[in-house]
Amino acid sequence: MPTRTLRAGTTAEAYLELLRDRGIEYFLGNAGTDFAPLVEAFATLEAEGRPAPRPLVVPHEFVAVSMGHGYYLGSGRPLAVMVHVTVGTGNAATPIISAARANVPILMSAGRTPVTEEGLPGARDLHIHWAQESFDQAAMLREYVKWDYELRTPVQLEAVVDRALEVMLAEPQGPVYLTLPREVLASRPSALAVTSPSRRQVRGERLPDPARIEEAARLLAGASSPLILVSAAGRDPRAVAALVELAEAGGIGVVEADPIYLNFPHDHPLHLGYNQSGATDPALAEADAVLVVEADVPWYPAVQKPPAGAPVIHLGIDPFFSRYPMRSYPCDVPIAATPAAALPLLAEAVRRHVDPGAVAARSARIAAEHRRRRAAWDAVATEQATRSTTGFAWVSRCLQDVLDEDTVVVNEYPLDRRYTAFNRAGTYFASPHSSGLGWGLGAALGVKLARPEATVIATLGDGAYFFSQPLSCHFVERAHRLPILTVIFNNQRWEAVKRSVLGLYPDGRAKATDRFPLSDLTPSPHFEEVVKAVDGYGERVERPADVAPALKRGLAAVREGRPAVLNVLCQRTP
């Protein structure tokens, strides 16, 4: 069995060397006094030319964890994040919730205040070391991580690191949390022998139950208006091609339900669009068999449900969303499997059962509806081009016009997919449905870290920009050479809050008086100035005609290596 000896001047050195051995390329840190052994270890490993993950300083924990999230989306590889004891963990909690709900693995770690009050190297020597101790530090994250543990002795190092990686990479994936007490990191073990490469492999697809594939195929093939609803299958780029194969095999229309990835090419004639919160969709009303693929909320039961007689099939790695406390969607046929593995099998079974004539007729009917919907969306975007106030649809359409093969968009929700066509897997990422605002900018930086050659654009509201720790993000852009274009859809309010009031109180006092306290963000800051603090490019954009040229200027700045921000004053409905 191949082994490697880690020289291990300290446990911290051994830890970093082991992480690199296990494929962790980046270590994003928001440091404190608990990091002293790690800072020393990084310096030692660098001076001695020994392997270690690349350390990147990130000035806010929210950004560091969001970057870890984006890095995984962009590369399919996890990285390590480390924060300062209890207080750093508190700041990291929201993006950890996002990673958990999106099944994104992150090796999340934090120091522990020294346990000993004297006597050991690393023992307490500051007032914080008493007040920062907690009875159960991991409790802050426990509901949202798959595993938590504390490294108690260097003897355990290999076992603990491999356990962390094994659990976070096993499906359904998710973040794990490892605490690292200062005395343990500072301890000086003798050399540690570790197995290398690791013998704790987690590779492998989850294959579906063949009986369920057969059952689902018969239902889809025998229906006259089958429908696919998909939200997150595109996390695995292979699933996009597999979904196309299935849709074509059965002549099945596809609606992306609050998609957080590109799941199905926008221009494909079987693409029927996007479910809109609060709106009904005739495609769902007419469906007589529904396949839900990786969608936690395929429809809003209070607004519209599939017809009572339509059988519902759920396909996904955990089609029951077992970690959600409550969720009651009917499920007649469960298919618990890796979508990229299950969808081709389902396509093949559908082909066996379906009448090719019916497929052709259905496909033609859906393609006509696809064209009709597309034309209506185009009309909305074009009409906004000549308004005096800029509309969200028009900004989205202008963005479409600057997309090229190498552009990736990270959307913290204002970009409307109806007006921006994404057609290739891995070119679009949106915020997880837990919606911990502030995720988008950090996630976009993570995508840029994963794909340095890509042009990365972050789209977010003025509300989300506030939440994103913007100066930390812009610092990271410059310090770590990760320039991206940030487009702020600035409607000068939290419109989601206002809309929820209108939804709940359609005839209420707030509407009648046009007063929506606690949702107004005026006077709106000169957001475009913030990025100038890191020598970036900022521009305020007011008129529809200025959007496209501003996007080109912003992208030109990014290509020169400068972070760029466009503060676009616009309204959802101009």
Ligand SMILES: Cc1ncc(C[n+]2csc(CCOP(=O)(O)OP(=O)(O)O)c2C)c(N)n1
């Ligand atoms: C951390 C966090 N705090 C508060 C909220 C509640 N919230 C949801 S949407 C929203 C408004 C976001 O404003 P903006 O990004 O400008 O988008 P808009 O709704 O105006 O389109 C708020 C405050 C949240 N989702 N996350």
